[in-house]
Every structure is written in structure tokens, then in C-alpha cells.
Amino acid sequence: xxxxxxxxxxxxxQAKSVKERMEQLxxxxxxxxYEADAGAGGVVARVNGAGDLVSIRIRPDLLASGPDAEMLExxxxxxxxxxxxxxxxxxxxxxxxxxAGLNLPGLDLLRGPAxxx
Numbered sequence: 001x002x003x004x005x006x007x008x009x010x011x012x013x014q015a016k017s018v019k020e021r022m023e024q025l026x027x028x029x030x031x032x033x034y035e036a037d038a039g040a041g042g043v044v045a046r047v048n049g050a051g052d053l054v055s056i057r058i059r060p061d062l063l064a065s066g067p068d069a070e071m072l073e074x075x076x077x078x079x080x081x082x083x084x085x086x087x088x089x090x091x092x093x094x095x096x097x098x099x100a101g102l103n104l105p106g107l108d109l110l111r112g113p114a115x116x117x
Contacts, residue, residue: 021098031092036082038075045079047087
């Protein structure tokens with residue numbers, strides 16, 4: 001009977017440790033930057049590990065050539081989505097390493113949506 005309680009206490013201790021490491025990892029990831037471009041470097045998007053858009057750069061010669069608004073919107077969207085995908089995949093890998101061997105219910109939800117690889 002007490003053996004089961006010991007297992008539960010060990011699981012709770014392990015979960016607390018993972019939670020602390022996860023908080024540290026989230027802070028580190030928020031500082032990381034992921035960059036992607038579209039239109040042969042015409043538009044460059046940079047996001048952080050928290051999934052926030054940090055910056056957008058549009059090459060001046062692209063603007064000078066007078067692209068239509070729809071094309072520019074498509075390039076911006078493509079660059080941002082590519083940068084976000086890099087960020088999500090990196091976060092997912094880090095979380096998988098952090099939680100390796102743990103089989104806690106709901107843990108897969110913390111790892112984020114599946115990538116579009």
C-alpha cells in the first residue's frame with residue numbers, strides 16, 4: 001500500500017523538477033531568434049522562441065521595383081510562417097529532450113502542434 005504512495009511522491013517530485021526546468025527553458029527560448037526569408041531574401045522575418053514576431057526586413061530594391069501589395073503580403077506571410085516553423089520545431093525538440101522518459105498525461109499538449117515537415 002505504501003509502495004504506491006512512494007511511487008506517487010516520486011512522480012510528483014519528478015514533475016516539480018520538470019516544471020522548474022521547463023520554466024528555465026521557456027525563458028531561454030524567449031531569448032533565441034529564428035530567421036527565415038522569402039522571395040530570395042526579399043523579405044526576412046525574425047521570431048523568438050516564444051513565437052513572437054521580432055522583426056521584418058524588406059529589401060529596399062524589392063520595394064523600389066514596385067511589387068503589388070498582394071505579392072508583398074504573400075512574401076511577408078511566407079517568411080513569418082517559415083520562421084515560426086523553425087521556432088516551433090526547435091521548441092518541440094528541446095521539450096522532447098526535457099521530458100524524455102516521462103509519461104505524464106497532457107505532456108504532449110505542452111510540446112505544441114505537430115510540425116508541417
